Amino acid sequence: MSTSSLAHLYSKSACCAVPSAIREINKLVDSPGMKSLAGGWPDPAVFPGQEIIRITNELLNDKADRVLQYGTTEGLTELRRELARLATERYGIVCSPDHIVITAGSAQGMDLACRVIINPEDLVFVGLPTYFGGTGAVMAACGELLGVAVDNMGMDTQQLDDQLQRLKKSNQRAKGVYVIPNFQNPTGNTLSFERRKHLVELAERYDLIIFEDDPYGDLRFEGEHLPPIISLDTHGRVVHMRSMSKTFAPGLRVAWTIGPPEMIRKMVVAKQFVDVATNSLAQYILLEFIRSGLWEKRVQLNNQHYKSKRNFMLKQLAAHFPEQAQWNRPDGGFFIFVKLPKTLDTSTLLTEAIAHNVAFVAGQPFFIDGSGTHTFRLSYSQSSESVIAAAVAELGRLIKKKLK
Ligand SMILES: Cc1ncc(COP(=O)(O)O)c(C=O)c1O
CATH class of the missing domain: 3.90.1150.10 (Aspartate Aminotransferase, domain 1)
Structure with a gap:
């Protein structure tokens, strides 16, 4: 050719x-x-693998008509209900299925959030260093990136505050902050509790959205789980991406985003034109995997x-x-x-x-x-x-x- x-x-x-x-x-x-x-x-x-084979066989035998069918764009209602329960009980994120959209990987959650929030040239703060899937999604929406230092307590929110003040003085503003709160990719560091609270304060003070990307949060080997940033926010400024890739099977591409219902509805509309719906069979397998206590x-x-x-x-x-x-x-x-x-x-x-x-x-x-x-x-x-x-x-x- x-x-x-x-x-x-x-x-x-x-x-x-x-x-x-x-x-x-x-x-x-x-x-x-x-x-x-x-x-x-x-x-x-x-x-x-063995559990997935067993569950898949049962699903195909018992309800092939449903598991092989298109699903709704926001995701299987029973799965969103189960995930809302998990979010509330396990992570302290009090939410209902209306706060959740199931996505093809948390990468899709970040992409949809950027489509909904980022206009060309909008400024988004990211860690120095940070995961390039996050920065890539902001750039694909033609947003622009600003860096904030990351140390052994995660993103340096005091430095972020200083930079936000400087922007304000020059009549500029940022749209958001992208942060990986737990065992960050690439540093492995975790954002401290104080900094989580500070980030939420900054979001309110400077009118920001926090993109909280948390695919590693369940993989804590020692120490106490820290509250997710979204659970500390009372103003609906956080969109929280979770993934089943690291604790279930990444090839099945099932993940979920939690956010204010209004933002989630907009993400659902954006998703309609991307892939109509997340893989139905994979969602049913995950639902059974969670319900039976296997997860x-x-x-x-x-x-x-x-x-x-x-x-x-x-x-x-x-x-x-x-x-x-x-x-x-x-x-x-x-x-x-x-x-x-x-x-x-x-x-x-x-x-x-x-x-x-x-x-x-x-x-x-x-x-x-x-x-x-x-x-x-x-x-x-x-x-x-x-x-x-x-x-x-x-x-x-x-x-x-x-x-x-
Ligand atoms: C910080 C971070 N976010 C998102 C992802 C994407 O994960 P998923 O498989 O859920 O799309 C990864 C994958 O490595 C990651 O490290």
Whole structure:
């Protein structure tokens, strides 16, 4: 087929959207023999395959007419009812099915929220660093990004406050803040309770929407769960994205967004034109999985599994990395974030590591201001202990060589 450039015909949104750096790395990681600590995907070893086979068979035998049919755009009513109960009892988010839309992954929740909230050139604050799926959704809506520092207590809300004040003085305003409150991707850090409250105050003071992206919240290995930001907000300024990808099965693409009913209705209208409805069979499977108590059990099992992997990786890092490297000890989730001396460039390190069949994610793409060139993200979720041990040892060797 002959190709001529159609660049002049592409929409503004298509031009604003940029591909995710992780997707590019995933292609490399697939090569045979690669010892990868790059992908932040769940471990297939804990997928509930047998339970899903049993439930699917029962559903197809008993109610194929319903589970193979189109569903409503907002999602299966019984599932939204069950999720509203879970949200109220487990997370302290008091809500009803009207506050919930079921989405194809929380990625779709963020995309729909951006479609509903973001106009071209609207300003949205994001963490330095943050997950590029979130920033990508804002950019696809042609919004613009501003960075706020992230430290070991999550996004620095005092710095956010200062920046919001400066904007106000110059007669500008921001539309929102994108935040990953628990075991953030990529740092693994959790937003403190004080900062959660501060964020809610700032949203009210500066008329902002908070995009609370929480796919890792259920994966807490130790310590107390902190209240979700949406549960601290009394003004309906928070849209809260949850996912079943990390605790159930990401390939089934079931997630849910909680928000004020008016905003959820607008997201439902936007979703109608995107995919009509989320996969009916997947929603019925999840409904049965939750109702029968399997989901709660699975969360506990998964957390033991990932905790032991986290501990293993921490032990390997302590054994093989030089003292000039710093890293955190996450209380949950999938990620450990490493900082090297500022003179070291981790994208060069990545090229060398890949030549030795080891992969990780260099930190810079997580920083919208181009900083973070001395950082990188490691994930312990997907790889076996033998791969973690070999990859960390090789990385330690390469870093020590560079430091010489
Ligand atoms: C912070 C964050 N948000 C959203 C997602 C997307 O998850 P889902 O599978 O629910 O679309 C991910 C996936 O890794 C993530 O890390």
